[in-house]
Amino acid sequence: MPRHSTVMNALGVSLIALIAAQPLAAQTVSDGGRVPTTPLRFDQVPGEDELAGVEVRDQDEALSSPRGRDQRGPSRPRVRVTPYIEVGQVVTGEFTNGGDVLTYSTVAAGIEASVSTRRMQAAVDARYERRISWDDPLLDNDVISGIARARYDLMQGLAIEGGALATRASVDGRAGTADFNTGNVSNVANLYSVYAGPTFGRRIGDIDVGAAYRFGYSRSDIRVRPTLPAGATSIGSFDESTNHAAIASIGMRPGALPFGWRLSGGYDRDEAGQLDQRYEGYHGRLDLTLPVTPTFALLAGVGYEDIQVSYAQPLLNGTGQPVVDGDGRLVSDPTRPRQIAFETDGLIYDAGVLWRPSRRMALEARVGRRYGDMSYTGSWTWQATQDTGYQLGIYDSVSTLGRSLSSGLAALPTSFDLVRNQVDGSIGGCAFGASGGNCLTPALANASGFAFRNRGAVLSSSSRLGQWQIGAALGYDRRTYIANGLVGVGALDGSADETWYATLSASRSISERTAFGANLFSTYFDSGLGIDSYSSGGSAAISHNFLPRLTGNAAVSFNALRQEGFNARIFGSALLGMRYSF
Template sequence: MIRSALPAALAAALIAAPAGAQQQRDVTPYIEVGQVLTADLQSGDVLTYSSIAAGVDASIQTRRVEVQLSYKYEHRIAWDKDLADENVHSGLARAAVQVARGVTLEGGALAARARSDIRGDAPGNLAGNVRNVSQVYSAYAGPTVATKAGDVDINAAYRFGYTKVEAPSLPAVIPGQPALDNYDDATNHLATVSAGVRAGAVLPVGLSVSGAWAREDVSQLDQRYDGKYARGDIVVPVTNELAAVAGAGYEKIEISQRDPLVDPATGRPVQDNNGRFVTDPASPRRIAYDTDGLFWDAGVVWRPSRRTMLEARVGRRYGTMSYTGSFSHQISATSGVQVGVYDSVQSFGRGLGRALADLPTSFDTGSDPFGSQFNRCVFGRQGSNAGGCLNPLLGSVTTANFRSRGVVAVYSRNFGRNRFGVGLGYDNRRYLLPPGIIPGVSLDGVTDETWYAQVSAGRQLSRRSSIDVDGYFNYFDSGLAGAPDVWGGGATASYNYSFGHLSAIASLGLYAFDQDIPGTDTDLSAQAMLGMRYSF
């Protein structure tokens, strides 16, 4: 199952790593026990639970092997009979292993908890009977090949991905709003190939051609995505640092699915025990999105040094104007900044796989004993990749495909005993569904918006002690008629003291979220934890 994908990524790297590289590995398994107190600051209710956990932190960084894994399994035992015991998985793995000259195996895996319904609760306190939260597992893997044929650079890659979402134990409750579908699982394939010559190698300009094929099969309502594209690009040097770029191509995308089974007595979709719509076996395949034609873009690339690069493009794609771009600056070997402007047709599964692939193979794990360190932004430890943010995807799980447009910026700095990271962004999703697919609610053409920000910092106070702090803010606008806007924010602080193999941790978290519903108050809560960890 997908739960074994995190350790598997590390195991593959260990097998592939040369003997010399294995001497530089750092693998630390551990067990942990803790006592957690959670309080509702409005009602005054105080709940407690005990935590028993096991995990592993591992890193291998050599010339041929780049791997990092941080994984934790936690079982929470409630002291109150009205609270359910919980099993929580949280972890992230990224790997890039050069198995031969020009051939690299890449992979990534994620275990985290996500907000299920963009209209519902946005809790930061994830202990106890929490509504609108699902456990998510996602992984991808595949080879990348880079070679040359004379002056021609040839690149190819293949990725296979899988995503699984457990149904929320307590669904979102939004007065007057019909239920939406719960995501189950999906598989996807992506194959790419390109060939090109650099400017000055054969001609004064650079030329390239590329193509890609993507396929995704989603279990919900037999949903299917099939996309193919081919394009050509030209690079015209203007100065040693600046070049004009342009490209054009052809693409065909088709998204289809079947209807849910409708109860004739109520007129509502039939749902199984997990709140997922049952597919109508008699339903024909319905087209949710279909585009077939040409696209183009043009812009500039500015590279004043090997550590700095800016690219900006404007064009026409998906039937409207499209704007994309990126900026990266490596401040030092351990610090950097990245900005990305994106526009693509995505889904939850494909988008999560792409976000995983963009994360660094050396990242900061922070210190969040409440299991939320991989729910938002991930900050890199190397200046060449400052990190990335998963907020737009994990902020709301959706079964529908969507056109995703937005901007994300990440700054990461590691200096001496200190670390510091900032991530912020905006995401706009326009849903692509056949009209009338869900009786009582129309998602086709609906646009939702997400704004997010996070600050994370840590300091090694001494050889034995350290402190970590983290703060975040999210704002969600579902775009659905009658649905509330929702905001959520919070902060955590943790102190660690090591006695050798044994270490102690004390943590405190404060959280708030609010739904724009008349007569409801802002939800305020706090968590505190005292725990011990033994590292082997």
């Protein structure tokens, strides 16, 4: 690939929407044994197939799905590590409300790396940027952004995985989508998340054995407290959390018996700072697979789960309103006992179908009962060619922001295209691998400090068409908040935030030394407390290699923001810059 194409991928196209948790393309961690990781779902041994041992008609190995590929990587190692420094000049202006035209300089340092060997798979795109104002109204600030994902095979069947994320998120969704990162921002938190843990999967005779553990830590640093519409009461925001997820399974594939079976059990715990939020869940289940034809099977599962969500009570002031700290987060009342806001304890079950007409396509759909309610989940993957893949995920879980971030990072492949906003270098919500994408838009639209019931769907695709590299995602997410029995925030319990989002990115080489990239995005956020916001925009960039390590780039972008209770805003920005790669 020409060097300018690598640079263009780094400039990228805006990631406006990361992560989802259904079996193959997800938004939050699923609690009951359907937890996705890469390549090991917590309930699935690497390479295991529900129809293993049953002949599949399409034997085209070259087009087999990623689950069927050698997870240890290619026989010929590929290692690329590119540190760089970058300088740029940005002009940005607001076209509405008599907005100012502001200018500032940027100095950035970053690294782009990809490693693919028989033991290690890794990808890193990380960037630090210092913004230096030329105008008094604009504040100097630092921005750290990036994603890293890695897997190392210690020995046959045993691997260790990890990932990290740095980006920005809205502090309170009711204050609307965060202002864009080219000028002074409001309602913005710097959001960081890391996870790591071992995975194990082996076949011993006819028995498949699997286990996995994941530790995650997430934190947000609020830069500017949100300005809420008149009459809105603060409900705080995410502070920091630690989470643990562990699962083990044992089973047999169809073949030795006319059906496949798997016994699995797991434990999840998440502890967050605001109101000392605590999520704890246990589960155990038996899953059966009955092949009906060489490409079609019936699925059924039954088990037991126990989930509890609890908080410390908020501290109230003399008027009965919640007390908040300097960052706008709710303060706990040490004189009141903990409040159990959600609890479920009992039988869970589901039934469904698995259809795999070829090694390139698989569809799974399940319906059952969980969380005291009906639950619907499913996934569809289609690896149309080696360079084009599609994913659809339908998910349902009880989760928290910290668990969502950890599971989303774990669901990201170890080879992905991280595309950035061409002007401000920021990442947002969707990353694309060979078989599709993962999206985090709902998590970034509202960094909530409360647990929630999370349901939705994500459709994504990734493709290389000639010189074009294209990624697209379309999603819907619904979060129903859990705050039963908490004083001062009673209106939050049972309210539902809904997010609709779409993104399209494309880049290509124009010549051996010149490349082009562009993107479009749109996000609509409807708060369950009666406030909504809409944002959309796009950008385009061109880069040119003047010398082997020296690249010039130019970019333009536009963004529009409308939120209830505030004036609509439209921004335009332009960048001229130079990058030197080592």
